[in-house]
Amino acid sequence: MKKIFFGLLILTLFFSGCQNNVKNHDNLAKTPIQNVSKNVTNNDIQSEKWKWSFKDNKISSLKDLQLYKSNDGGKTWTQVYIPIDKIPESAYKDAENIVPYFMDNNGWIGWIVPSTLYILKTTDGGAKWDILKSDIGKCGENISVLQFVTSEEGWILTTMNGAGMQINYLLKTSDGGKRWENVNITGKKNYDGIYSAANCSNMKFYDKNNGWISISNNIGPDPLLFRTTDGGKNWLQIKLSIPESYRNCYLSSANVPVFTDSKHGKLILEIYKQNKENKYEKYILVYQTTDGGKTWKILSEK
Structure with a gap:
């Protein structure tokens, strides 16, 4: 297990406030779409309409992103042109990861080159793309998760990493990705992200109202788990009851709850514990809720 030097990190990882003005909004020209085989390997599928992969798993390279679209429920796939030749290399070469998200004919491809958030956006299934640039200040150096709940309302969870320390910021857009604001998750007056040993x-x-954020823990079994029921206006930290026998463990996962309906859901914690031979053993704790996530009880231990 890594040792965490909190005092030194807090002194060295001091961050100023966030800025949210859009710097640029350029229209990128359409280029002919190329047909490809229906047997393309996929990393993710959203509504059987979009999927993508990275050549040689180079997730930080926009040049290596391969994007595909299906109009027949996933039977056949067509490669979608990404206008990489219209974007200066300086705008993406230092990105740590490239994160796509798609909804019907709307698509967003996001990345951060500190301190700028870049979004490639399409509203017509990839025929035409816009590039959106936002100055986000110190609110993250890479994207952890990008998600839209409507064509206009979306969220980005960003991270700033140090040695054994992570700071998370939550950004929200209400205009399809043109402007982003830093959302206070903890409610503290001098909010500057969520500091954690993660x-x-x-x-x-x-949906538009109900959202979850989960953060791992390198020094204990307790997750940082936050919940909103009003579209991010207010957040509540959810506390889980961890059995005493796992108190010397650390949490390796950052899983969010999986719901089958508005009331019933499960949450899986993946934790590690060092045994007498100084080897780490993996344990799984499964929690269950029957009231929409207000309270959680252990369903099983493995």
């Missing part, structure tokens, strides 16, 4: 984070909105 290495991963996650986010999921189930």
